[in-house]
Amino acid sequence: MVALAGLATLADGRRIFAKTLPVTHSDLFPVEAEGLRALRELGGANTPQVLASTPDLLVLTAMQPRGTDAAYWEDAGRMLARVHVTAIGDKFGWHRDGWLGRLRQDNTWTDDGYEFFAQRRILRWLSEPLVQAAFDVGDRSALERLCAVLPELVPVQPPVLNHGDLWTENMVKTPTGAAAFIDPAVSYTWAESDLSMVWLANRPARSDRFFPAYAEIAPLHDGWKQRMPLLHLRELLSTIAHDDDDWGAVAAVREVIAPFRPR
Numbered sequence: 641m642v643a644l645a646g647l648a649t650l651a652d653g654r655r656i657f658a659k660t661l662p663v664t665h666s667d668l669f670p671v672e673a674e675g676l677r678a679l680r681e682l683g684g685a686n687t688p689q690v691l692a693s694t695p696d697l698l699v700l701t702a703m704q705p706r707g708t709d710a711a712y713w714e715d716a717g718r719m720l721a722r723v724h725v726t727a728i729g730d731k732f733g734w735h736r737d738g739w740l741g742r743l744r745q746d747n748t749w750t751d752d753g754y755e756f757f758a759q760r761r762i763l764r765w766l767s768e769p770l771v772q773a774a775f776d777v778g779d780r781s782a783l784e785r786l787c788a789v790l791p792e793l794v795p796v797q798p799p800v801l802n803h804g805d806l807w808t809e810n811m812v813k814t815p816t817g818a819a820a821f822i823d824p825a826v827s828y829t830w831a832e833s834d835l836s837m838v839w840l841a842n843r844p845a846r847s848d849r850f851f852p853a854y855a856e857i858a859p860l861h862d863g864w865k866q867r868m869p870l871l872h873l874r875e876l877l878s879t880i881a882h883d884d885d886d887w888g889a890v891a892a893v894r895e896v897i898a899p900f901r902p903r
Contacts, residue, residue, distance in 0.1 A: 641809075642741055647702055655702035656691060669698040671738045675804075675824035676700075683723030683801050686820035703820055704813040710849040716811055716819035717853030720803070720834060724858045727801035729828035732756035740805060740825045741882050743768070747827045753799060756829060757874075758787035765877035774880050774890050782897035786870070789900075793870060795861050799828035806834050807841035807875075832864060836871035842887070869896045 645659035661668065673693035679685040688700035706712070733756060734747035746760045765771050766780055775783075786793075803810070804825030814820045838850055851860070873896055879889040 643698075657688065657700045657702045658697060660697050664695050665739070666695050667736075668739050669693050669695065671736065672698060672824065674736075675738065675826040676822070678727075678801065678826050679723060679803060679821060679824055682727040684726055685719050685723050685803075686814050686818050687824075688820070688822060700822075702815070703822065704815060704817070706808065706811050707813055707817070707819070708844070708846065710846045712813070712819055713847045713849040714853035717850035718857055719819050719821075720806070720838075720850075721854040721857035723803070724800040724831040724834070727828075729799040729801070732799045732827070732829050733760070734827040738804070738825050738827070740878050743878065743881055745804070745825050745827070753797060753830060754790045754794070757794075757833070758790055761829070761833070761874040762787055762877065765874075765881050768877075768881035770883055771877055771881050775893070778901050779894065779897065781902055782900040783873075783893075785900040785902075786873075786897055794830070794832070794867060795863075797830045797832065797861070800831050802827055802829050802831070802834045803837075804834070805875075806837040808838070808843060808847065830871070831858065832861075832867060832871050833874070835860075835864065836868045837875060839865075839868040840872045841875065873897075 643659035643661050645657065648656050648658055650656060670693050673690040676687040676690055680687045688703055690698070690700060692699040731749050731751050732753050733749035737747050738745040746764050748760065750756045762783060766783065803821055804827055805823055806821065810821060810823045812820050812822055835854070838847070854860070869892070873893060876889040876893050879887065880893070
């Protein structure tokens with residue numbers, strides 16, 4: 641959805657995946673390559689091997705299309721859970737800023753998960769021109785009010801390594817059939833942020849098996865399902881900022897923030 645991409649066969653017969661961008665971003669591909677390695681080396685996830693990374697090109701080992709059966713979704717759920725219970729941090733953020741789609745992701749370190757999610761994952765988007773155009777003063781005030789009471793809405797959670805953009809199109813299979821993740825936007829933040837993407841972003845049939853399998857390894861806290869729309873605000877606002885409101889993102893944001901509008 642962002643890059644120009646394709647499969648190729650090398651002279652030795654190996655299949656590779658390569659992508660480039662119409663306009664060079666000096667660190668987009670190096671950041672993505674680092675995220676893939678972090679998920680694999682710190683969290684034990686399956687990701688493509690990075691064969692080359694430059695400002696203009698990213699070359700990875702080729703993967704297979706996402707699985708459709710219950711076994712695939714159970715495998716993916718357990719893999720994400722292993723990342724979340726293995727790679728636990730002592731603060732929220734990442735050692736460098738990253739990218740979510742074509743836009744910068746602010747990963748400045750902080751000790752406070754509520755401040756991190758409010759400032760770096762929700763309010764960060766309010767300055768984007770398309771977000772400014774989509775919402776009125778009352779909407780923006782409601783988002784700020786919601787952020788102010790996050791400690792009352794979200795239980796205390798440790799910072800864990802997040803994929804950061806885990807909608808279903810970023811799940812694939814390895815050549816041997818195991819679940820694998822691609823296109824990360826990594827940081828240390830709440831586990832429920834990753835879960836909200838899987839829960840709400842274009843989820844296909846049989847993916848319900850993802851969540852019980854996840855819970856075999858990592859806890860699902862009371863009320864987690866009710867929090868999924870709130871945690872998904874970050875992705876909805878990003879979608880609007882990218883001029884990609886195909887899924888009714890503006891209306892979805894307004895539904896979540898309705899209780900916080902000034903009366």
